[in-house]
Amino acid sequence: MNKKQQILLAATQSFSRYGYKATTMDRVSKIAQVGKGTIYLHFANKEELLKEIIKELAAQMRLAADQEINKHATFIDRFEAALYGILQFQERHELIIKLSDELKDFRTPIVKKVLADFEQEICLYIEEKVEKAIQKQEIKPCDPKLTAFLMYKTYIHLVNDWKENHQPLSREQVVYLIRFYFLEGLKPAAYQA
Amino acid sequence: MNKKQQILLAATQSFSRYGYKATTMDRVSKIAQVGKGTIYLHFANKEELLKEIIKELAAQMRLAADQEINKHATFIDRFEAALYGILQFQERHELIIKLSDELKDFRTPIVKKVLADFEQEICLYIEEKVEKAIQKQEIKPCDPKLTAFLMYKTYIHLVNDWKENHQPLSREQVVYLIRFYFLEGLKPAAYQA
DNA sequence: CTTATGACCAGAATAGTTTTTTGGTCATTT
DNA sequence: AAATGACCAAAAAACTATTCTGGTCATAAG
Numbered sequence: 001m002n003k004k005q006q007i008l009l010a011a012t013q014s015f016s017r018y019g020y021k022a023t024t025m026d027r028v029s030k031i032a033q034v035g036k037g038t039i040y041l042h043f044a045n046k047e048e049l050l051k052e053i054i055k056e057l058a059a060q061m062r063l064a065a066d067q068e069i070n071k072h073a074t075f076i077d078r079f080e081a082a083l084y085g086i087l088q089f090q091e092r093h094e095l096i097i098k099l100s101d102e103l104k105d106f107r108t109p110i111v112k113k114v115l116a117d118f119e120q121e122i123c124l125y126i127e128e129k130v131e132k133a134i135q136k137q138e139i140k141p142c143d144p145k146l147t148a149f150l151m152y153k154t155y156i157h158l159v160n161d162w163k164e165n166h167q168p169l170s171r172e173q174v175v176y177l178i179r180f181y182f183l184e185g186l187k188p189a190a191y192q193a
Numbered sequence: 194m195n196k197k198q199q200i201l202l203a204a205t206q207s208f209s210r211y212g213y214k215a216t217t218m219d220r221v222s223k224i225a226q227v228g229k230g231t232i233y234l235h236f237a238n239k240e241e242l243l244k245e246i247i248k249e250l251a252a253q254m255r256l257a258a259d260q261e262i263n264k265h266a267t268f269i270d271r272f273e274a275a276l277y278g279i280l281q282f283q284e285r286h287e288l289i290i291k292l293s294d295e296l297k298d299f300r301t302p303i304v305k306k307v308l309a310d311f312e313q314e315i316c317l318y319i320e321e322k323v324e325k326a327i328q329k330q331e332i333k334p335c336d337p338k339l340t341a342f343l344m345y346k347t348y349i350h351l352v353n354d355w356k357e358n359h360q361p362l363s364r365e366q367v368v369y370l371i372r373f374y375f376l377e378g379l380k381p382a383a384y385q386a
Numbered sequence: 387c388t389t390a391t392g393a394c395c396a397g398a399a400t401a402g403t404t405t406t407t408t409g410g411t412c413a414t415t416t
Numbered sequence: 417a418a419a420t421g422a423c424c425a426a427a428a429a430a431c432t433a434t435t436c437t438g439g440t441c442a443t444a445a446g
């Protein structure tokens with residue numbers, strides 16, 4: 001029964017473990033215990049299969065963040081809560097990390113496009129929240145698109161890039177640091193006046 | 194006469210225009226109007242030639258930044274001035290940009306290493322300045338290494354990555370934005386108390 | 387004797403060719 | 417109507433032949 005779910009699960013597994021290129025449709029059908037032709041009853045092609053998985057992942061992250069957000073009143077608390085919500089997805093992130101690594105080794109245009117879409121999806125989400133916060137005067141006026149872009153990139157740097165040459169940061173540290181740099185700023189209180 | 198300078202100039206030119214891989218030692222010797230063997234009297238090999246060029250570039254940037262810094266009294270002014278100083282290097286940056294692009298297309302370990310060294314060089318420089326500023330209590334206490342890392346990355350994002358999908362930012366905008374996000378923070382004045 | 391050179395060579399990169407793999411189809415089965 | 421897997425064209429990989437290039441060094445110039 002529900003063959004489509006089996007296929008999605010199998011594909012997610014294989015993409016996460018072996019990457020896009022090294023995942024064959026044959027293998028997916030084997031893992032899903034489904035005829036290869038069956039995959040094509042549900043997905044137009046390999047690219048669409050990956051796209052759908054990523055789309056679902058983005059939707060789930062959005063949902064997780066929104067749920068956390070609703071528990072808090074002030075922007076700063078909501079901001080931290082949303083970050084926590086997203087950071088819970090550790091295993092799900094593995095797919096994204098695997099695809100990012102793949103992009104460094106091979107030049108697979110499909111993977112590049114899918115990841116770019118994912119990035120834009122997340123940035124748009126952050127952008128929405130930033131816009132609302134500006135309207136409510138919970139943060140200073142700023143370019144929401146640019147702010148979202150920098151927040152996302154900073155998040156990636158703290159979670160992924162920093163650990164390449166240094167001790168990796170804990171979830172708590174990441175949340176603290178983003179709050180510290182984006183909300184508080186480095187200027188000491190004495191200078192504020 | 195001063196053959197070493199001729200070689201450095203020729204190599205810089207060719208590396209900037211064609212990248213590391215596509216620059217042949219033959220071509221460098223031709224441009225420098227020097228026998229190929231002569232290059233090897235001054236540089237151990239192709240890698241060392243690039244390294245030396247990058248090292249000099251880093252030193253020049255450091256000097257430019259320091260000179261600007263000395264003209265200003267407060268950390269914020271010095272910070273902006275140093276950024277301006279570095280941003281003046283437009284043409285010099287072309288070498289770095291070319292090498293960065295090359296890294297995306299081919300997997301040349303030497304280029305990767307050289308660029309990583311360059312990045313670390315700049316981060317170390319920023320780190321020094323941040324440390325001093327903390328000591329003088331011109332900015333809040335923070336991890337200097339991490340702060341330098343984020344500042345550098347943010348700078349690169351604003352100057353390079355942002356323009357891939359958006360209108361490029363002017364020098365003035367970049368300086369303003371780094372100041373805005375790193376020093377001021379998004380938290381509005383009302384929240385400060 | 388010191389400095390400079392470019393013909394030369396081994397190994398790397400590239401181009402060309404053959405073989406294998408794989409995304410996607412569709413006639414057949416369930 | 418839903419599912420399958422043998423099948424095929426096209427892409428990737430493996431292999432080979434050819435060209436290119438970093439680095440050397442015997443020789444030349446100063």
